[in-house]
Amino acid sequence: MNYPVWNFPILGGSLVVAIIAIIHVLISHLAIGGGAFLAIAEIWSNKISDGEKVRKWLHKFTTFFLVYTTVFGAITGVGIWFSIQLASPEATSLLIHQFVFAWATEWVTFIGELTVLYLYYYGWNSNSRGMQVFLAVAYFVIAWFSLFIINGILTFMLTPGAWTLDNKEIAWGFFNPGYTPSLLIRTLIMFLLAGLAGIMIATFIKDDDEFKSKMIRFSAKWVIPAAVLVPVLTVWYWLTLPESTLKFYEAGIVGVAGGKMEGITRFFWLAVISGALVVLGTSIAAWKPKTVHFSTAISLLLIAQVGFMGAEFFREMARKPYVIKGVLYSNALWAHKAEDKAYMNEPYLSHAKWAPKVQPMTLEHGEWMFRLQCATCHTLDGYRSLTPRTENWTPSFGVRFLENLHEQGVMPPFQGTLQDRAALTSYFMHLHGNDTSPGAVLDTYEKEEKAKAEAMNASMKEAQK
């Protein structure tokens, strides 16, 4: 335990990350696909008779695009950094140290896309048409390169491939097994989102139903590539997933205190169904464009947002119990250290840097076990809350459950001694008004174990007779 754990109540660090990331992912994808949309629409407007009308409409689209992507997109992007360093400083540190110059290169693309977008927007009335088309194309190309880079880091976390802590081979980690299908899926989704944004801006066209229909149909076409190809690419992506992820998905996992960990399955289907609804809704919009209102268009974008929520939660859950698959557990335990039995069986608080000096086998001992070992992912009463999950714990159940924690498949192994497990069990029982002390928990557990062993011995003797 190298870093302090942020014990943010109710939400917990991981949900804070999720909220910011889910908002950001939709906007950032739109920020790239929108560039292609601008470029194609610029070229198209040069070829048709009512091109000036299209350009006027395009100015509205760009105003929305500029404000939405730079205010909400850029800041939530920075927000992801702020939140991941609070929720998982160890993992963030690893990613930063491995990929700092990839990120720095991505920053060059940020400066590039921002500047080009401003030149395009602020030069609207003074740039030549050729320059506007060039700027729109340049914006898209530069912005797509930002995806090219960040995709390597994102997919690395789930499928680090041949990269290891020892070889530190950046190319192996970056161009990992999940890289290409993920890049293609994201590229198609970007076009889809640009189309949805186009439909939304088209609903502002008043008193010109023909033009409104034309722009809605133009925008709806941007959904087609994703509708056709994303299902195929998802199969490819699926094939790159770790075996353990597929097992979680297929079987579901029995979670803490008897609950079912079916989230990964649920979120996958949420993404699939949302995607299908978006395609269906867009098809109807293209069929009856005059009837499309702002509320319809915003609903389509919201459904897409829900789809992103499903996909992002799936991606996060697919890594469980790791934050970087096979390398670092969600609670900052290094996978190689987890194989060191002597380390794992040491009194936990003795090597936990951020634990205060507490009296062993006290409630405080249990509380700090929770704070440092569980609170990265769990809260007491909010997100992934442990209070209801431990409601029926008895001394022996708790101690045994913690001993076999890793067998859940989605939980890291427990670090610490029998006393640590007793203290944590006592702390959880205390949350339900049961004031069994850690010592009493330990006594009960040991008595039961002893009784069990005696019963087993007796039955063996009986069998021998």
Next chain:
Amino acid sequence: MNPSHLIAALIAQTQAQVPLPSPDPLGYPVPAILLQILSYFTLGLHFIAVNFTLGGLIYLVWTKIRKVDNGASEFLSSSLPLGFSYLVTLGIPPLLFVQVMYGQMFYSSSVIIGAFWILVVPLLILAYGMLYLNKLKKDTRPNTRLVILGISLLAMLTIGFIYVNNLTLSMTPGMWMEKYTANPAGSQLNHGEPTLFARYALFMSPALVVAGAALVLVGILRSKWRGDDAGVPIHELGMKGHLIGRVATLAAAGALISTLPKEFLDTLMAGPGKLFLIFGVGLAALSTAMVVVAAQKKGTVFGIIGIVLMVLEVIMFIAVRDFLRQIYLAEFFKFEDVPVHEQWGMVGIFVASMVAGLALLIVLTVKVSKSAIARYKESHAA
């Protein structure tokens, strides 16, 4: 807490439990000196953008309160959203490099004030969004506009304060354990840090200096392009603000020196920090002289030189700030303790993309600006 108490506290802390995280197992991707240079350079650009935007906002609020319509507010309303987007984007590389160099300290302090640190995100959206609202809503009543700008200003000032809290806390590991165990949710600031308010003042006061210099240049250009004296009130406002900002910065620097532990100050002055400090002060004086000459002679070139010198000045002071940080952390951490696993290939890709990207952006900006200036001249000639 006075400085001598701080020293006593620091000594006591080194003997007590200091939960300093180990450096990342991957080590540094390049020697620390290169990370420092990149960090100073990019942080310099970030600070200039921060100062321009914050200072510009202060001038804008001032013109709205005084109901002065001298052309400055039109320029500022339109350019502040741009300034904000660059301050955010230029903030990315220094944030990257500080995490590489001082990650153990930076992550720890961020978690300790976590609730405030995450508050920076909505505050940024609020500050930025309000600037766009001010720009795009043309028919807003003056008082409403003042409220919009006031919210943005308040949000920016709060963000600055949270940053200063985090960065001062990251330099004093001895303070961490007590704060963390008392409040693991992170809903606390770095109370008790003797340099906190002086540093904050020193962080904020250059805003008037930088934005003032920018207004001087804008005023001169406006008069030049329109062929009249329309820019004079703008550059006069900028000049006044620039000089007031310089006085405020000097006062803040004095306050910081008086609150810094004497031993730390002595160590700083005994090392290369002294040289950078002298260069910084010299560049500041030269830069202000250039801005004054530009304002009097209406000389664009002097204005540009003044701003370039200001960027260099900021970089010098950033280096001094970093040397001071190393002195604070000397008990706990040295760059030499961290192994280097070089990634020269990635550095090459970064440098190549930056050179190509900057070249493209410069060519495009010049082209687009030329046609925009021509159009501006045409419309005002008409």
